[in-house]
Amino acid sequence: MNNGVGSMLLGELEQIATQQRIKKLVVLSSIESVEFYKKNGYEAKQNTGFLSENSVWIPCQILEKELISATPIERILATQTVKIALSLVCLTIVETIAHKADKRPICCPTPNCRVCPEIAAPSQK
Helix, strand or coil, X not given: CCCCHXXXXXXXXXXXXXXXXXXXEEEEEEHHHHHHHHHCCXXXXXXXXXXXXXXXXXXXXXXXXXXXXXXXXXXXXHHHHHHHHHHHHHHHHHHHHHHHCCCCCCCCXXXXXXXXXXXXXXXXX
């Protein structure tokens, strides 16, 4: 420890990854090793962990380092892909809720609602 061996090994790994056009490395680090990765240019992204065999929670952190900068068009495409994926997830959730609500469509609660024409407004009952 503290002799630079880990940093040299990590540097070699990053060099090989760069040669293979890998743009980003992501690591799951124990809490004790987070500072090592930060000193080597990794950014903390998320706290996480896992349960050991004895059901003991082991706290960890996800860190990442960009090796090859994404081009502006790659960033735009990635953002648009995420937006599309999130929209599809939202639509799926709404559809699932609608079908589970006694298989009736979801309507707004006001008498002037025109979303569900087959359900009469309260004033017309």
